[in-house]
Amino acid sequence: MPDDLFAAAADDTGGRSDLRAPLAVRMRPRSIDEVRGQAEVLRPGSPLRRLIEGASGSAGPISAILWGPPGTGKTTLAHLVATAADRDFVELSAVTAGVKDVRKVMEDAAVSRSLYGRATVLFLDEIHRFTKAQQDALLPGVENRDVILVAATTENPSFSVIAPLLSRSILVTLESLTREEVAEVLDSAVADERGLEGEYVLQDDARDHLVAVAGGDARRALTSLEAAAGVALDDAGVRLDTSTALPITLAHVEQAVARAAVRYDRTGDQHYDVASAFIKSMRGSDVDAALHYLARQLEAGEDPRFIARRVVISASEDVGLGDPTALQTAVAAMHAVAQIGMPEARIILAQAVVHNALAPKSNAAYTGINEAIADVRAGKVGAVPPHLRGSGYTQASDRAKGASGGQKVAGYVYSHDETDGVATQQYLPDELHAELADRSYYRPTDRGFEARLQERWSWLRGRLRGR
16 A cells, blocks of 8 residues: 555554545554464564564664565565664655665665664565666665665565575565454454444454455455445445444445455466466366366456467477367467457457367477477587588588588488488487487377377388488
């Protein structure tokens, strides 16, 4: 939530919060004791708790990277780091901030530390969106302890945060809240003066539904509760008697939520987890599971073009020549999705997904190219055999390097001149010709269409390798 909303949500005197702010902002914990969940990372003596309480080593407080799903308290913990020890607080979003903004914070922090002895907490939301150059700009301030960086990310920092920044920070992994913890958040919001102030009663089945659709996300639970309270108030109409609490029913919650929330963050780890499960379900031939993960991606607002590209990759990597038509279907689906868009694109994607899932599987082409690349990277290249070298450049004719387009050059046998269209000659470099006499990059399976290719490749290898 924006920092100005947080500031409006609670004043320094602990008085009634500004009801214009969203409920999730008004209910943001003001102390460690109010935080729900994250018991492990906030245990007494833990690095994060010591940072919040103002404890530090001889070199000063260390920075922290908070990694976890949405609604787990990353922003809240950053504010606690700043306020609990009376530090200056600056908030930047990686979506809008640039290197210039970061350097300005560093300069101001250095002045504040040297003149007034005050530490500055820089809360950087969505640090995974920062480029390497932008993250590099953070290093001097973090290294000199001019700023205490508290960075939040929904993506694995090992892949999205540069190593020098990781080595100078503690990594705090936050977990989604349990059902019981979400229920506690809801009950507190109903009763607390910053929340609904006891003016509503949340019925048990309504609470259960809010917990279910929240998926461990406290912010989502509070946002849904606020919407449900609004529905309940609208249903009640003009109230002459305000002495009794207004009930929030299951019907109110269902109307507010509109549909079950999908626990899927298309910009974070959930994006990769669901996409991975989607691919593996097609590979595993479970049509129902593949369609389930397809639906989860679509309902979460995933770009259908992203999904279509994954289907094309799967059609080649996992189906391959087990069913060559799967790639044709997937490519056609990719182009159709780009032209048509949602909601009709869901039908086209479903057809391609079902085709991939039901098709006979072969990764022979996939493993074949990987093994060939591994050999090339290991230095197994060698010179191209003389009779195969190109003839389309100036020196080629003088050196009699070979032929193309049917030209006859010494040593080269033109395949189309042979009765069966196969010329028995060496194609591999010398370094690999002998080595691949007893093994092959391409090893066809006996499934689907590839079973027919298995017999032909066996015959061809015999001809080509002279066996």
